[in-house]
Amino acid sequence: MEAAAVRVDLGERSYDVWVGEGLLEKASGFIPAPKGSAVAVITDENVGELYLETLERGLDPLDLEVLVESVAPGEGSKDASVAVGLLERFARRGLKRSDMVVALGGGVVGDLAGFVASVYGRGMRVVQVPTTLMAQVDSSIGGKTAVNLPQAKNLVGTFHQPAAVICDVALLATLPTGVFRSGLAEVAKYGFLDPEGPAASWKGRADDKADAAVAVRSCAAAKAGFVVEDEFDMKGVRAFLNYGHTLGHALEAAGGYATYTHGEAVAIGMVYAAIVSEEAGIAAEGLSGRHRERLSGLGLPVKPAEPRPAFLELLGPMSLDKKVTRGLTMVLLEAEGRPRIEAGLDRDMLALCYERLLGEA
Ligand SMILES: NC(=O)c1ccc[n+]([C@@H]2O[C@H](COP(=O)([O-])OP(=O)(O)OC[C@H]3O[C@@H](n4cnc5c(N)ncnc54)[C@H](O)[C@@H]3O)[C@@H](O)[C@H]2O)c1
Ligand SMILES: [Zn+2]
Numbered sequence: 001m002e003a004a005a006v007r008v009d010l011g012e013r014s015y016d017v018w019v020g021e022g023l024l025e026k027a028s029g030f031i032p033a034p035k036g037s038a039v040a041v042i043t044d045e046n047v048g049e050l051y052l053e054t055l056e057r058g059l060d061p062l063d064l065e066v067l068v069e070s071v072a073p074g075e076g077s078k079d080a081s082v083a084v085g086l087l088e089r090f091a092r093r094g095l096k097r098s099d100m101v102v103a104l105g106g107g108v109v110g111d112l113a114g115f116v117a118s119v120y121g122r123g124m125r126v127v128q129v130p131t132t133l134m135a136q137v138d139s140s141i142g143g144k145t146a147v148n149l150p151q152a153k154n155l156v157g158t159f160h161q162p163a164a165v166i167c168d169v170a171l172l173a174t175l176p177t178g179v180f181r182s183g184l185a186e187v188a189k190y191g192f193l194d195p196e197g198p199a200a201s202w203k204g205r206a207d208d209k210a211d212a213a214v215a216v217r218s219c220a221a222a223k224a225g226f227v228v229e230d231e232f233d234m235k236g237v238r239a240f241l242n243y244g245h246t247l248g249h250a251l252e253a254a255g256g257y258a259t260y261t262h263g264e265a266v267a268i269g270m271v272y273a274a275i276v277s278e279e280a281g282i283a284a285e286g287l288s289g290r291h292r293e294r295l296s297g298l299g300l301p302v303k304p305a306e307p308r309p310a311f312l313e314l315l316g317p318m319s320l321d322k323k324v325t326r327g328l329t330m331v332l333l334e335a336e337g338r339p340r341i342e343a344g345l346d347r348d349m350l351a352l353c354y355e356r357l358l359g360e361a
Contacts, residue, residue, distance in 0.1 A: 003030070004217055008141065008224045010231055013161040017141055017224065019217040021209045023168040024051060024129070027058030027102075030166045031127055036098035038065040040090060042113035043104040044073040047131050050174055055104055055129065064100075067093055071112065075257070078108045080147045080156055086116045097121030100163070106132035106179070107139035111157070114145030118160030125163040132175060133183025133206075134263065136167040137190070137219035142227040153257075159232055167220065169213045172206040177299075180206055182263030184298045189243050189270060190219045192291070195336035197222070204298045240339045243331045244270030250317035254309040260301075267300035268357070275353045277332040280342065287333060292360075303357050311354040315347070 003020030018030045039059060043052055048070045056066060069086055071077040101124055103113030110128050117126035130140035146157030172180065184204045191200030199222070202215035223241070230237035248269030251260055260268075274291040277283035292302045319328060328350065329343040 004213075006217060006221045006224050008161070009228050010161060013143075013231075015162055015164050017165040017167065017220045019136075019167045019169065019213055019220060021168065021170045021213060023166050024054045024171065025058045027055060027129065027166055028061040030164055031059075031062065031100075032125075032163050034062055034064060034100055035125075036064075036096050036100060038067060038093075038095055038099040039102055040067045040069060040093075040095060040099065041102045041104055042069045042071070042086065042109055042116070044071050044077065044106075044109050046073045047105045047109070051104060051131065051171060055102070059102070067095070071109070073108075075108055075148070078112050078147050080149055083112060083116050083147045086112075087120055090116070090120050095120065095124075097124050099124055101126045102129060103127070103140075104129045104131065105135070106130065107135045110135050110140050111144075111146045111154075114143070114160055114162070115147050115157055118145055118158040123160065126160065128162045128165045130165065130167055131171045133172055133180055133216070134186060135183075136169070136172075136216050137183060138186050138223060140165045140167070141220055141223045143231070144233075161231075165220075167216055169206075169209050169216055172212060173209075175206065178261055181299050182261035185244075185263030185267040185270070185295070185300055187215060187219055188295055188298060188300070189241075189266065190222045191294070192270065192333060192336055193240060193243065193339055194218075194222060200336070236341070239341055240331055243333070243339060244268075244273050246318050246330045247272040247314065250314040251304060251309065253317045254313055259305070264301050267295045268302060268304055271295065271302045272353060272357050273330060273332055275356050276330060276345065276350065277334070279349055279353050279356075280332065280345065282332050282334055282340070282342065284335070287335065288360075290336070303360070308358060311351045314354070315350075 003018045005016040005018050101117035103110045117124045128140035130136045143159045143161035145160050146154035149155045187199050198214045198218045226238045244266045248266040251265040271291045274288035295302050328345045332342045
């Protein structure tokens with residue numbers, strides 16, 4: 001299988017997202033010529049154990065000094081204190097701003113490494129090598145970096161576009177089922193936004209590598225399109241990517257980020273958004289049924305599990321969702337492929353839709 005590139009066209013910050021199978025061992029071929037003499041590879045312990053050696057072989061032709069930093073797996077490592085620890089080790093090793101960071105891992109490693117690269121020496125180049133489906137179709141593209149503070153998730157961050165993104169779909173085969181499924185919800189989202197694209201019909205099997213590459217590439221192209229139009233998330237253009245995220249984020253927060261993976265919460269949130277689209281008279285009946293069919297076919301939940309949060313408990317976080325600007329605003333669908341932003345949605349109607357979400361099989 002040939003690697004195919006999606007170009008993210010941002011003037012002097014432009015870069016390619018490479019998608020294919022077996023790209024890790026050929027990594028040097030996808031990285032723009034290094035300016036420095038060292039590379040810091042940031043990974044987590046799970047991913048490092050599986051893929052670090054192959055990546056190091058792939059980087060070998062660049063003839064760089066390699067520094068490896070491995071963090072504990074999980075959201076806990078996306079932390080300001082972990083970032084400071086990495087920065088101090090960079091300094092002790094004498095890394096220069098002309099050196100490069102490579103992020104080998106899921107969204108946690110990508111956000112952390114991107115952040116560290118963006119601030120060390122006022123900015124080093126970072127190459128993203130996303131290893132989860134979520135990271136390949138979403139987080140590695142677009143330059144948003146972040147670490148968490150005890151007060152809130154993603155509160156400290158930067159915009160720092162990568163120099164290249166290398167998506168090796170062969171790596172998806174070792175993902176734990178739940179982690180893989182979480183990414184499938186975002187794939188399904190791209191499919192609802194573009195029903196003609198490959199993401200809408202992908203069966204979601206990691207072992208079908210050719211199909212996975214086609215689906216991942218199409219999602220990467222969709223994400224790149226929104227980033228090119230609205231690089232700094234100022235124009236409201238990226239908002240369609242938030243489909244399903246209003247209730248999704250509220251469910252995640254209500255469960256203390258422990259009940260659902262992000263993708264599971266978004267899957268439920270998309271069914272909810274489809275019900276709201278029907279109840280608001282924006283979409284014809286049947287949209288939510290098709291959502292349920294598609295999402296359960298991918299092994300994703302389509303309604304909250306017991307104990308179910310009460311609607312009032314969710315309304316606060318829904319209204320606080322940072323993407324909501326005027327009262328209760330949601331991304332709705334007129335039909336698959338026809339998103340629109342609807343403001344001023346009525347609370348009683350939204351509560352009724354939540355009842356429908358809980359009640360329907
Ligand atoms: N920057 C953005 O635009 C953006 C967008 C979406 C999500 N995010 C962030 O992404 C993070 C979630 O990322 P995630 O879902 O990739 O989770 P993750 O990075 O925590 O990875 C999930 C688990 O899978 C393991 N893993 C990763 N790749 C593997 C592989 N190939 N084989 C086996 N195990 C593997 C990891 O060690 C980890 O235990 C969140 O912090 C979220 O805020 C950022
Ligand atoms: Zn998401």
